[in-house]
Amino acid sequence: MKILIVDDFSTMRRIIKNLLRDLGFTNTQEADDGSTALPMLKGSDFDFLVTDWNMPGMTGIDLLKAVRADEKLQSLPVLMVTAEAKREQIIEAAQAGVNGYVVKPFTAQALKEKIEKIFERVDA
Amino acid sequence: MAEQMMQDSLVEYAKVLVAQLESGNAKEAMQTISSLHTQREQVLFQEVGKLTRSLHESIKNFQIDTANSEMKEEMSRMQDASERLSYVIEKTEQAANKTMDMVENTMPVSSDLGDSARQLKDDWDRFLRKEMDASEFRELTRRVGTFLNSATEETSKIDSNLSDIMLAQDFQDLTGQVIKRVIQLVQEVEDNLVSLVSMAGAIDQITGVKHELTDLNAGAKEKDIGPEGPIINPEQREDVVSGQDDVDALLSSLGF
Numbered sequence: 340m341k342i343l344i345v346d347d348f349s350t351m352r353r354i355i356k357n358l359l360r361d362l363g364f365t366n367t368q369e370a371d372d373g374s375t376a377l378p379m380l381k382g383s384d385f386d387f388l389v390t391d392w393n394m395p396g397m398t399g400i401d402l403l404k405a406v407r408a409d410e411k412l413q414s415l416p417v418l419m420v421t422a423e424a425k426r427e428q429i430i431e432a433a434q435a436g437v438n439g440y441v442v443k444p445f446t447a448q449a450l451k452e453k454i455e456k457i458f459e460r461v462d463a
Numbered sequence: 464m465a466e467q468m469m470q471d472s473l474v475e476y477a478k479v480l481v482a483q484l485e486s487g488n489a490k491e492a493m494q495t496i497s498s499l500h501t502q503r504e505q506v507l508f509q510e511v512g513k514l515t516r517s518l519h520e521s522i523k524n525f526q527i528d529t530a531n532s533e534m535k536e537e538m539s540r541m542q543d544a545s546e547r548l549s550y551v552i553e554k555t556e557q558a559a560n561k562t563m564d565m566v567e568n569t570m571p572v573s574s575d576l577g578d579s580a581r582q583l584k585d586d587w588d589r590f591l592r593k594e595m596d597a598s599e600f601r602e603l604t605r606r607v608g609t610f611l612n613s614a615t616e617e618t619s620k621i622d623s624n625l626s627d628i629m630l631a632q633d634f635q636d637l638t639g640q641v642i643k644r645v646i647q648l649v650q651e652v653e654d655n656l657v658s659l660v661s662m663a664g665a666i667d668q669i670t671g672v673k674h675e676l677t678d679l680n681a682g683a684k685e686k687d688i689g690p691e692g693p694i695i696n697p698e699q700r701e702d703v704v705s706g707q708d709d710v711d712a713l714l715s716s717l718g719f
Binding site: 357392428441443 | 556559560563567690691692693694697702703704705706707710713714717719
């Protein structure tokens with residue numbers, strides 16, 4: 340299971356990386372915004388994408404849309420982990436095809452639940 | 464005062480104008496009208512001039528005065544608000560990384576201690592159930608001795624890491640001070656901006672300039688959809704969720 344973590348703050352990437360490791364996912368890579376992440380996703384075989392929303396350069400929602408528009412990446416599971424908490428935005432992310440949405444600040448438990456739920460569905 | 468003078472002179476001109484028209488003196492009447500017009504413009508220029516001077520003063524006040532401020536030392540180190548906020552990001556990032564270093568450093572130590580203790584407990588329970596022979600018991604006492612030694616060392620390592628984590632929180636004091644100053648600065652800028660706007664508004668009123676506001680509205684609408692960052696006051700807002708439970712409820716209402 341290869342996972343890409345996209346967030347503009349290195350501390351947040353590190354927190355997510357540690358939580359994922361505790362859940363048994365050790366194969367992770369990092370990117371600091373959508374425009375760095377997209378070529379990484381296209382050039383490699385990631386199984387899962389965890390992304391923030393608000394980033395300089397390309398935002399997480401634009402990255403999500405680009406992923407869904409890409410033939411090779413369109414079914415990649417995407418979890419959004421973000422401080423963006425407007426109902427409008429959550430609906431926008433859902434319509435763009437997000438697989439899970441976690442609002443910051445979050446707990447290890449919330450992240451675990453959402454990831455497990457996503458993989459249950461992907462496997463089913 | 465100036466208004467009163469202007470009014471008096473207008474009345475004067477009007478009387479002259481009526482007299483000239485009644486006596487059929489059209490040519491002189493036209494000259495009077497022209498003087499009237501010139502006077503109106505002069506008053507206008509004076510008013511605009513005064514306001515422009517105040518506007519200029521306001522713009523000058525916009526440059527935050529550092530010379531006689533008590534923050535001089537701080538300000539010379541960090542020239543402007545954005546630099547100071549970068550300092551906050553840097554400090555909080557350092558603290559977060561240091562804390563995570565210490566936690567990562569401590570976790571294996573404490574889980575090793577736990578593992579050793581669990582193994583010893585299993586054997587100790589066997590001893591209590593009298594399931595252990597003399598040679599095994601000698602081996603067990605040796606391991607207990609080793610464990611107690613290492614536990615003493617390891618717990619002091621954990622203690623020292625915990626106190627490092629505690630010390631790493633000292634950023635709160637420093638960043639708090641810097642942020643307070645930035646808040647002060649923003650308030651000064653806001654005050655100056657308000658007087659600037661009212662000044663500009665007064666100039667518009669006198670000169671009769673009207674601005675198209677549609678672009679501004681469009682900009683505000685666009686901003687609503689864009690990213691906003693953490694919501695500071697979720698309990699006062701209708702358009703935001705208040706936590707993960709709200710998000711889950713919203714998503715399940717959308718069929719997730």
